[in-house]
Amino acid sequence: MAVIEAKNLSKVFGKNTKQTLKLMDKGLTKDEILKQTGNTVGVNRANFSVEEGEIFVIMGLSGSGKSTLVRLLNRLIEPTEGSILIEGQDLAQMDKKALRKVRREKLSMVFQQFALFPHRTILENAEFGLEVQNVPKEERKKKATEALQMVGLGDYIHQKPGQLSGGMQQRVGLARALANDPKVLLMDEAFSALDPLIRKEMQDELIDLQSSMKKTIIFITHDLDEALRLGDHIALMKDGVVVQIGTPEEILVHPANDYVEKFVEDVDRSKILTAEHIMKRPETVNIDKHGPRVALERMREEGISSILVIDGKRNLKGYITAEDASHARKNESSNLIDILRTDIPKVKKETTMHDIFTIIHDSPTPVAVVEDDKLVGIIVRGAVIAALAGDGEVNL
Amino acid sequence: MLRNTLDFIPEIPIAEGTEIVTDWLKNTFSFVFNPIKEHFGNLMEFVAEDILMNIPPIIFIILVALLAFFVTGKKLGLAAFSIVGLVLIYNQGHWDDLMNTVTLVLLASLLSVIIGVPVGIIMSKSKIANAIFTPILDFMQTMPAFVYLIPAVAFFGIGMVPGVFASLIFATPPTVRFTNLGIRQVSKDLVEASDAFGSTGVQKLFKVELPMAKATIMAGINQTVMLALSMVVIASMIGAPGLGSQVLSSLQRAQVGTGFVAGLGIVILAIIIDRITQNMNKKNV
Structure with a gap:
């Protein structure tokens, strides 16, 4: 079930917003509306749903409305129209008290510039969310300490934020958000202010945290690499409009329009695409049933010089070459075992192309893709190169 | 020719109006002003004469010096200055005046803060309140301080209480403005x-x-405390006791020396209060 759902969610900054909404319906762009009315379209009819336990990345360049969108989700900015369903309840319709309750119990936010309270210690910062709920002192201290330990800051609890580095400050921000055990974490460019090394480290930790805690995370970023690394789904925004929503692969491989295509063209595809995306259905012979004659026949049909050998359970046994097979046929041998070669490189479905390069470079044969020793596909050099060039056929 | 063109507008009776309003306020709200005058007057007398003047000067000086010492982060400068300055005032025979002035400044400042901080908070939260209070604050600060003495006397007679009232109007705006800004x-x-x-x-x-x-x-x-202190001399014109009244009487009698000594006392007090409140601020950052 969707934890958060945005329906027709829009924000217009300025006066006479209803009229602007009509212009938006007519399909006018952000620039045209600004010229005509002087109003700025923050978010234009965003629709998406976020499933429990996933990392949903909202990505766009500055001015695309992504920070506005995330603030609509907890109503730090009041939506002009549309609804925000949190576990089925519409946040946009709630009164202040109900809204506070949702903010306290279901949504936490992590900020780009950390937004730690400089007059409070690290522990007091982490306690903040619980403190405003009037949780008893002992209990909130315990929970905040646990959250701080989870992000690796157990030793710094009595320092002030100003004494910590940027990376550590953002850990505090994360701990503060985790301490009141929210359903959903809203992370607004949470790692953008960090230097690249720390950022990567934090991304890894976030992935770990997410897989152990099963939080639903909505992550805002302007950095495509970050989006591709973290996101289970990515929503791409431009001028307040959600242009495309999909898995990282879908966005890379089937960009919805020119804008997305241009956006993704510089991505290092080799780090995103995996063996699964570029493998082909393998031609095989069964070691228990077939002999050299069948093997040769199949190779000729497919125009290949070697063929993979499996058993009845599709376990990969090895491969035979055309040369060996024709020798065997001349010698009237009917057994494949004698000519079976086993030095075939194997990769898993999740292996990235980046890692496949080196393997395929050193191997005279195609690379087999296996899962639990069972053969699921084959990768030939041509497919790797085509996929990298961006125009090859890719399985999704 | 053109000199008299504007004469067709009859003079608007602002002065008379103000007097009517003040008289009305005075008569209608005398049940408010009179108890304030009485109780507050008693309180101030109690603070000045029964508490401050009963503390032996040497003890008072040591307490101030200790406060200065700790507030400045255990530096000796301000503490030493406080001792020398206060002893000098005592030596010149102005101790009781000093106590009266301290009472006036402290109470006026305290009231300013009690009123000013909440008003500042309201202004920061509400555009409407901001729009209403900003011109009032401008008015309070730019109207010559002497003018406040007139209604102060009308409402509270003469003495310390109207002095505090006038100081309050004059000294509150900075607290309001800075709270709002902060x-x-x-x-x-x-x-x-x-x-x-x-x-x-x-x-x-x-x-x-x-x-x-x-x-x-x-x-x-x-800033509020400093402004309250600067009202000390002005308030002495309506009978507020203290160093200010010494300055005023020297002025009336053209006694340069006495005037200088009393003025010096005010300067010393100002420096001590200013440095102590400033350092409290630094320490809290």
């Missing part, structure tokens, strides 16, 4: 963070905004 300057991020975690307005104010604005508010309070 809260408005709290970074938007922190306000958002506070909201995002579900704070109520009151929680946000006390847990985030006021602590963050503290330095600015303290700067305003420092």
